[in-house]
Amino acid sequence: MTDVVHNRIALLRAEQGVSRRAFADALGVHYQTIGYLERGEYNPSLHLALRIAAFFDVPVELIFSVEPFPRITSAQPDTPARSADSLSP
Secondary structure, eight states: OOOOOEEOHHHHHHHHTOOHHHHHHHHTSOHHHHHHHHTTSSOOOHHHHHHHHHHHTSOHHHHEESSOOOOOOOOOOOOOOOOHHHHOO
16 A cells, blocks of 8 residues: 555646745745645645645645546537538628
8 A cells, every 4th residue: 555645736736827936935845845746756744735725725635635536638528510501691
């Protein structure tokens, strides 16, 4: 059994447009720590995990899990193709 903690830090940072350095500064950690966390090379302390959740204003369970998160795909639901006739005025 491994002690891997999966996280969505990079996704949340990207959604909010926050750089690693700005995020690290807000948390009071070195910016490289954020990279280690995002890559799963470092598991946060409970205190740090709670501060990260507070930063994003979401429950800690939304960010961290012992199970992998489902992949987000760009697949869109099938929509009927528009015919050339429907494009003319």
